[in-house]
Amino acid sequence: MHAKTTTTTLTPLALKDAPALIETVFPAQKVSFEAQSERKAGAGQTLTGLGSYWKGRKPLILVRAIVLGSLLPATGDAEADLAIFEKLMAFDDEGLARRALAANAFSASKLQALIPIADPERYFRGRGWRRDLTDDDKLVLYRQALTTLSSYEEKASLGKRPEEVDQDWLYAPVWPEVNRHYAHLGVNAQSLPELVEQLGILRYGHRPRVGDTFCGGGSIPFEAARIGCDAYASDLNPIACMLTWGAFHIVGGSKEEREQLKRDQQALVKKVLAEIDRLGIETDGQGWRAKVFLYCVEVRCPQTGWMVPLLPTLVVSKGYKVTAELVPDPGRKRYDIAIRSDVSDAELKAAELGTVRSDGRGQDPYMVHTVDGREYRTKISTLRGDYKKPDGTTGNQLRLWEKHDFKPRPEDIFQERLYCIQWMRPRDSGKSYDYEFRAVTEEDLERERIVEEYVAKHLAEWQEQGWVPDMRIEPGDKTDEPIRTRGWTHWHHLFNPRQLLLGALMRKQASAFHAFSIFATLDLNSRLSRWNGSGSKGAGGNTSNTFDNQALNTLFNYGHRGVANLQGYLRPNFPIDSLSNAIEKSINCRAADELSSVHPLIPLFITDPPYADAVKYEEITEFFIAWLRKNPPPEFAHWVWDSRRALAIKGEDEDFRRGMVAAYTAMAEHMPDNGMQCVMFTHQDTSVWGDLIGIFWAAGLQVVAAWYIATETTSELKKGGYVQGTVILMLKKRAAGERTGFKQRLLPAVRQEVARQIETMMHLNDTVKTQHGEPVWSDADLQMAGYAAALKVLTAYTHIGGEDVTRYALRPRVRGEVTVVDEIVQQAAETASSLLVPEELSAETWAKLTGIERFVLRMLDMKTTGSTKLDNYQNFAKAFRVTDYSRVMGDMRPNHARLKRISEFASRDLTEATEIGATRLGRLIIALQQRLKDAEPQVIVDQLRGEMADFLEVRPLLVDMLAFIERNSPEPEVRTAAEVLGARLKNLRFGE
Template sequence: MATLTPLALKDAPALIESVFPAQKVSFEAQKERKAGAGQTLTALGSYWKGRKPLILVRAIVLGSLLPPTGDGEADLAIFEKLMAFDDEGLARRALAANAYSAAKLQELIPISDPERYFSGRGWRRDITDDEKLVLYRRALATLPSYEEKASLCKRPEEMDQGWLYAPVWPVVNQHYGDLGLNACSFADLVEQLGILRYGKRPRVGDTFSGGGSIPFEAARIGCDTYASDLNPIACMLTWGALNIVGASQEHRAEIESAQRAVADAVDREISGFGIEHDANGNRAKAYLYCLETRCPETGWLVPMAPSWVISKAHNVIARLKPDSANKRFNIEILADASNAELKAAENGTVQGGDLVYELAGKLYRTPIKTLRGDYRLPDGGTGNRLRRWDVSDFKPRPDDVFQERLYAIMWISNESLGKSRPDVFLAAPSEADFIREKQVDAIVSENLTEWQANGLIPDMAIEPGDKTDEPIRTRGWTHWHHLFSPRQLLMLALLRNEVRKLEGRLQSEVSVFLPDAIQRSAKLCIWDSFPGPGRMPKIAQVFSDQSLSTPMNWGVRAWNYLAPVFIGISDIHDRPPVTRSGFVQSSEASAISEECELFISDPPYADAVIYHEITEFFIAWLRKNPPQPFDEWVWDSRRALAIKGSGEDFRRGMVAAYKTMAEHMPDNGTQCVMFTHQDTSVWGDLVGVFWAAGLQVVAAWYIATETTSGKVGAFVQGTVILMLKKRTAGERTGFKQRLLPAVRQEVASQIETMMHLNDTVKAHHGEPVFNDSDLQMAGYAAALKVLTAYTHIGGEDVTSFALRPRARGEVTVVDEIVQQAAETASSLLVPEGLAADTWAKLTGIERFVLRMLDMETTGAAKLDNYQNFAKAFRVEDYTRVMGDMRPNHARLKRVSEYASRDLTDTTEIGATRLGRLIIAVQQLLKDTEPQVIVDQMRGEMVDFLEVRSLLTDMLAFIERKSREPEARHAAEVLGARLKNLRFGE
């Protein structure tokens, strides 16, 4: 082990520059994602979609502070202990999860003295956790992979931190003995390493803080933090993460008590109005509304819904009954509908963009565009003849195209009110219910102007935009309060008023929970008729996706259904609190003035969520009279200042942001940029940004952060972690002809080092540290490390290069070099069992298929792997060789699944030697004689004899790797015939 002195640590590289347990971080990040509502920060609201996993943030912070000692394997072992990824950490995490019962352990492993641990088939009462751990270690050792072990465990943040890490600190202190560490907690470790590196406890900054995961986790493990965001909703979430989720258990309980007091006060007011109870004492839980419009052909008022199924699990439907006298339809609620009636109800009166209904045996169909009166504008845009609502409107006027109609109510029976599992039933509204609706309208009408003046409900206009045009175009809504029904406006006004009555800091803390309540109580909330077998319908949130879509029918929560959303931190009482201070500021990234030793950011890019538009939904509610410290922020989305995800403005904004961050960190400071996109042009833009900001890439890692999604194609499941430091070498000029060899050499050196560590760790522990995606990313990093060390490329200043406009389809020198690095890296990743000289002769699509065939034998099924390698091998359309494109179930086509049209000379794979081999194997599977196939191949391939060894090598590879036994056998037979073919035969 190399000696690492306290004096030398100031200029020592960070461990993350050379070692990072990317595969294990990937699994743990996905485990955290799959926890859903169990994720720590979603307690503040799941409407912010871009939070990075906390376990990933922890790994980055620790990896940036820990130094390498010269012993990569030992350094990695320490890193994994600190992340609780090691065998001991896993055993403790599994025990905390009660992963094994006493009976299961006795079945799983031989125990020579079971009476020491068990009484019958259960644990002895006097058994200790330390004694249980003895058996848990042995049980986990029977599992072959990290994923199988970790899947049984609690996440590290769910654990008692003192007990989980008790055995770790002595080992850490000993490993870094030359530094004089004496850590007993993360706070100790972080502060001691920070003082040695920077002379002070380190401060982590995030200038695109979003949902707050980066500053929150950094503060929780002992860093001081600075967070800023242009968006005040992001600032509120970040502040809430630090000060509410990160509060002590005692203070969290105080906040929850205040929330309950507010909820009880609103409940008393609503109950006093008598607007949620019927004459029998039943209380409404939810209301179901739909649009209603007049058919231009018949003059009838027709209710609008894509489906009339109300509860699929309980066979409850709505059925339209013609009312000829009033030229409209009554809506009756039918419980216990037959399967045929349920099936028929699935087809509503809105189908494929049309209003569709039957009357007197005749079917009528009118495009909704016609109902709205859509037309084209001279500038190419669209308009319509819907009346634009006024600021004083809160419901449709009688002559509006679209009316709003209550057609079902979910009730809680009087006898079961207050029970944990109350009796719930659905019914059509009665005349008394419509009277209560009018009572709600009267209350809102009487108070609307005063509520708006006091900021209890919005009076803010909707500014047109990519996302905000939707409610204007489809409904004629012009102000944000139009997105809410009268009942919702009343509840939210009462809620806001009660929150304002709280004193001091509690008002700010409780206010953080308002946005989540607001976005679960709008006319954009879809009624989910089938949330699961046996379950009653539920009402979705507005931001189930990142849009402002306006449904034809929607659900409205009554207060007893909305109140639990507002009381949202009880499920995180067991999380460890934040140990350090954090400062949150509403500011654009290029205007910060705070110094930080480590900046970690997840910037906007390409197709990122357009938060600067959709969060105006919340800003409209919260902008008037916010409590401290929210009153120090700008309560406006400031669209003009927001960094949009591509183009020249994007590059300029990003350069300004990252240049400012570089100026506000010490010379030995570090930046980490999280990046989630596969578009090579965006990669090129980012490289230019860092270049112009005076930053040099020192490492890159690939983390699979996302979980299964229905999306395919360009959907990316991973996050690239780029590590950067200040460029300190002064003026340097490089030319492409010299850069390319330097890049190839650096890529080869980097991958060789990583593969050596892989081999060493695999020999001791059975699993490699890095997978192919990690090694591929290392190729990118090596290229960027070389490239970003220069200030001029081919005589052009890098700042000018980064900011100049791009021509459509332009391939820059950066694009060329990055692609060259990817190809160099990929050329070194020869699949196991394939000769290196064979690999060197293959085309891109051949390499892709064989590489992924090899990966599939290890159980890899992530779509992002296929995306990344397709890009590296320059495959034109990898989807043509894919058998499954689901993100977590991706796979290649099996040999038998290729159609003849897939293997013609005009297709990418069909024009290759591998394509011809696939045809040959298929012929053999259809009982064509082997010699006939060989003769055909010889006649078709002019270089047959020269490539025969290449063909046999690929067939041998298919024989070993194919998932189809018949294809393996056919490849073996054909390979043997080719191998034994005599010259001149």
């Protein structure tokens, strides 16, 4: 997609004051699914190859949706506007069919089995397609095939992501409809960039400019530029700026830039290989090259005096069935390490236990080894010599390494040894490799000595030239770990001699393009690069990224990849998605509030600020900053190569709020009066709302819309699933002038606005569902819109109860305090919840239910529609003020969430002391369980009557709940039991 100079007749600023589409409609459910699909693509994501260590990139499809939604006008016909928007996102049926065809989702035989085809010979020859068939011919059948699927997720799962499909072909049928829909504005576009430019002229008088002052991995400015916006990007962190530069100039680079990248990569590989081969340190002289060198920490046992290798497992490779065997050498009081291949399954299982073991409680691990039949155990903390200081802090006996150190000294507690090498050799065919794991030989140790001597000779020079770090590791939340657990004090201590040599050879090359290859290599080749030998046979295993979990975790064993195993990183194949030369792109390494010198004004800011972010990028990226700090490539030389931790906006305290208010005030002042801001943040708890709303309020911004995008992931490294949901908050400048409000008047206005917003959206939901079978919004989306409606009312004021909103936003928080924002948000939640009555349950019954009862019945209703997303349960638990929703959950995995079945509730779950047990629904669950055990219906009813003082009054409520359970329970026997008890209660005569 390339931006072109528009030739259509437009009236500049015709949409100057028109509301944007995203203020009224936004297909949040579909955007959520597409965003998750992009996340699941892993390394297939467009920008990930630039630096997978930056995990916080927002999905490009989400950015595209926000930009288009902010530029398109709301015409007054919400249904038609939504239809056009979905076509532009390729979410419509035609777009889905084209995406499915691009993925070859249906084979010829599958199509013939799936749909009736009157003239199959027109399409097929034998079992395949006719060769003379065009894509348009195939689309006829693809369209029919997709009508057999019921949900959007089923249809979209079959196809490629929109960005993976040829854009001209994907959008070919869209432009006549778009131009017709906006004909009254003079729109005449044939591509997304053309449409974006025309909308910018109509709204702002020029091509739209998107700004991101927390640009991070660059996804927001890159996607904005890709669809035709000028892009302004800035970040305090130079690594973020570098990644954004890579998005613009590598992934989005011109033909000339790509050719230069190729030349630079070839030169880098040639020079590095030449020097490695000259030293002879990665070959055995028999045609084998080293694929991975495996190292481990070694420590002296204080009980026996033996040197013991610290290995969490003795399994080297599961696929090749390779283990390490500790062979005692009593004379030297140490262990030789033999490498055994093709061991039995039993031997492989036994080898899973290494010399480092957990205490089983997640606490301090210990070292274990056996001498003369006796087992010795010592805590790792004891080996380090951990102790408490008088001031309560901790210390240990580790020597702090000095600037010239690059390996342990003989007197250090923790030593290091090479214990295995995996070798590779090309097969005669040249198409694949043979692999071998071998024990370390004297020749291998001699090669290690060559490396160590070379590094010792050149380290000072390399550090002076800026080719190897000489930067200290400053203490911090994440950076304390290597200092405390290893005594490492400088960043180059995180790299062993081989890694320093390889890093220096690469850093001698000064091109900006080289920096991406270098950083990818460093991420895989450090003392923090975990060896993963658990895969299938294939290549036998490899090192994992240093930042596989965004921390600086020191390891007892690690791997170093040889140059032959790094070809794909030294010469990476980045995606190509060239950006138009007409698009203006700028990157600045500066704080978010430093916008005074930026010209012209920026009408659309899209930001993902670092609120309460567990990833301390300002600390962990010093791992990379240290390598470029003294001698960056010329393209990056004007940036400040320091993380500037003290200036980074982080945390949740008063300094954080002041920094955020300054940043967003600067953005508000640097956009035109009809400009808009989109702020994305991870939805974690209700305190997020209180602080962030206060910040934007104080910055002179008013909320105009809010949408919720579900992005759920699971990871073994995170010890379970972390649920994430991104809130999309849309803001505009607050109208000039003072406006004072009072809480007692605000609350009725909030209730009225929330009700109006939700009823409007529910009406559109019903209309679309009737026509297309699926609603536009889930209940979670409607709740979010309710919050936005409430905040729109609140943030229109400059004073609440006489207090200036800026003072309100910046004043220190009192623990347990309920602020006016908290009250407004809760009021919105309650108003929204009262309107979101499940189908088949009367409004009268809904009004009488407690929060936990509403939660269970609401989620039971959602379960029948296939909702298994944990964030839905979390959001509704907050909305209904449920204290502990986990007590009623049967599964809390992020994408497999569900309520407990009636039969799964234990007696302890249903006592008067529990939230659900103290309710009428809780009593009904007990009654249903009794019926499942064949208790007589009349006996159960008599018990209910005896236990409930208000039985006659609540009997209709019980009947209504049982009828609802009968229709919605996933357990057939429970549905039967509910039917029986409901009928008995309904027909109960008062004389019985």
